[in-house]
Amino acid sequence: MSPRDAHATKARILRAATAEFAEHGYAGGRVDRIVREAGTNVRMIYAYFSGKDGLFDAAVAGAVESMAAAVPPRVDDLPAWAGELFDYHRREPTTLRITMWAHLERPEAAAEPVESYVAKTTAVSGVDSAPLTAVDLLVFVYALAQAWYLTPTGLLRADGSDPADPQRVADHRAAIVAAVDRLVHPAR
Template identity: 75%
Template sequence: MPPRDAQATKARILQAAVAEFAEHGHAGGRVERIAREAGTNIRMIYAYFGNKDGLFDAALTSAIQSMAARVPPRPDDLPAWAGELFDYHQREPAALRINMWAQLERPQAASEPLESYLAKTTAVAGTDSAPLTAVDLLVFIYAVSQAWYLTPVGLLKADGGDPQAPERIAAHRDAVITAVTRIVQPGSTDLTRQRPEGAHHD
């Protein structure tokens, strides 16, 4: 039997835990399902993470840090970064979902000053965005880039359109970029440069 790779096992557990808790939350998530999906057992999960709370907190941290690594701040082009965050949530909604569950069920975990948030605050601190502070600016960018995914479906359908139509999603993405542009570049009218060439939304 080959030696156990502890880091690989922990990585599989965290990947399975992010998916499970994003779908079901802390209360509804089942460690048994996580163990099965990760190809391990409950005893091993508790050995690594202590208990269900520890596993949830580690999964939350993993999801946030993964997003931070894959969509790092772009202080030189914050509108483009907002568009990239919008795209990330479209492709991989687990990070936003598990964070929302944390806000509801484990606010003590969600309120931790994680290094990724501190790093982002530092990254945008030099941006000329008066009168907004770096934290204000981050809150605004996150709010507008996540709004589409947090809005009730009934409201998104209120105009009779299909919220999941590619052109509708693209239009909302443009609106996100426009909003951030007008905050950080008052008076700017050149907003078309922000959409990546060939961008599409699945």
């Protein structure tokens, strides 16, 4: 019998949990589905994460940290960064979904990696966006980048167009970039 690879097992559990919680939330997420998908057993969840709460918290933190690594702030071009965040959420909806579940069901998990946000705030603090503070600026960038994905589909269809139409998505992305450009460069 080969020795168990603890790191690989923990990573498989975390991957399976992230997918499960992003799809079903904390309350709807089932440990039995997670362990089946990860090819392990419930004992390992308790060994590595101290239970479902710890596993959910780790999944939320991991998703946010992955996004932060994939789309770091572009202090030299915040409008482009907003577009990149929009693209990331289109490509990887898991992060947005799991953080929304966290806000709804387990707000203590939604207070995830403050260090990540402190670093981003520090990075953009040199951007002259008066009267906005660095935190305000980040809030607006995130809000604009995420809004399309958080808007009810009925509203997106209210004008009779298809929200999945590539040209409509591209136009919305361009509007986000332009809006952030106006926030950062109001005199233009």
